[in-house]
Amino acid sequence: MSQLDTIPRPADTVYHGLLGRIVKTVDPGTEADPVGVLGSLIVGVSAYLGPAVRVRISALDDHPILCWSLLIGRTSKGRKGSATSAAKRVLALLDKDFFGANTVSGLSSGEGLIHEVKDPDPSELEEMMEVGINPGDIGDQRRLVIESEYGMTMLRSSGMSSLSTILRQAWDGDDLKTRTRRNSMTATRPHIALLGHISPKEFRARLSERELAGGTYNRLLMLHVHQSKTLPDGGMVDLDRVAGQAAKLRANIERARDLELVVVRNEAANKYWAESLYPEIANDDSQNEVLEQFSARRAPYTLRLAALYAVADGRSEIDVPDLQAANALYEYCLDSIEYTIANAAPAAIAGNGKVSGEMANRHYESLRKALLAAGDEGLKKKDIWDLVGKNFNKDQVDEMLVTLGVASRPGARSANGGRPPMVYYIPSEDGDGFV
Secondary structure: OOOOOOOOOOOHHHOOHHHHHHHHHHHHHOOOOHHHHHHHHHHHHHHHHOOOOEEEEEOOEEEEOOOOEEEEOOOOOOOHHHHHHHHHHHHHHHHHHHHHHHEEOOOOOHHHHHHHHOOOOHHHHHHHHHOOOOHHHOOOOEEEEEEOOHHHHHHHHHOOOOHHHHHHHHHHOOOEEEEOOOOEEEEOOOEEEEEEEEOHHHHHHHOOHHHHHHOOHHHOEEEEOOOOOOOOOOOOOOHHHHHHHHHHHHHHHHHHHHHOOEEEEOHHHHHHHHHHHHHHHHOOOOOOHHHHHHOOOHHHHHHHHHHHHHHHOOOOEEOHHHHHHHHHHHHHHHHHHHHHHOOOOHHHOOEOOOEOHHHHHHHHHHHHHHHHHHHHHOEEHHHHHHHHOOOOOHHHHHHHHHHOOOEEEEOOOOOOOOOOOEEEEOOOHHHOOOO
């Protein structure tokens, strides 16, 4: 696909089972992208599911069925908030009290996240017992974290904050701990689901090579979203049908929790996974190291998603259509990443073996500043070559332009009537390449 010209679209396969039917039911009442509603709903349902329900990854490894999503779309035009609002309407029908008490925002540090789900300390336990509260009945450590300004989370994670480390541990389902001389906190069996919103421009600006290598980003299901339709009259939704679907979903989730399911693949799904899907994932020989880092957790993520589709349908085993839906959604995630950041990260651009990563970054930053200074008038290719020097080949310069989110258009026709030169520019927020 062409990163600058082709907007990614998910296969209809992603709208599978009860989750897919819910998205289709609410779709006539929102201008949001259906895949954004699906991504938001998946995160919320995975939060509600809790740590007791798991999916078999290998003979020695079970994962919590936790799914995190990052909706990437233009400010005001991507309808990220509308997508999450539609999903929250369904989640309120699922369990209004739970989501009212356990939806939080404002991630600032790893310690703050641990504090949100920490175990009671001895003095708190003593007080609970004195008033007749059974400690085993308290301490719900399920949380739905919604960050509508995920750029700030990326900024905090890229510094010296412990936030990125704690986030990675939370996705893994590990116990969370912090040890300082003044304070010590532990959260056992935390279950934290994360949903973020960000514009493509801010995502590119905040992208940190350290976080990419550390594995923070490949724990997020990144979904490009856009306005799907215009509804001047607000649309129409069969709310009774939505309520019935939410009630069915709640019953299926409560059954899974009561049984403390470990979701496995049935015979047909195991054959499909072993002979078709897993070899495709394992042998994916991408030529782009940046995209490889984003997709490093594709196999376990696909199984988490497939298990969520199955549990939502009231089943204890993954079937072939669950795997196909999960794979299609992850394929869309990869398309969204490629469309958003294209083929390179700034520090990954090297020049013919002559330029260090540090020098490449300096050229990249100089080019970015020059393009911003040029505004809508942009720069001609000759101007760009003069700026970055002769240490980069054509493909590497093109990678820089794509990574910067540069658009192009024909410039002014020359006096002799010849073909007008192409002009390259960084679009304003209302025109960053998404339509």
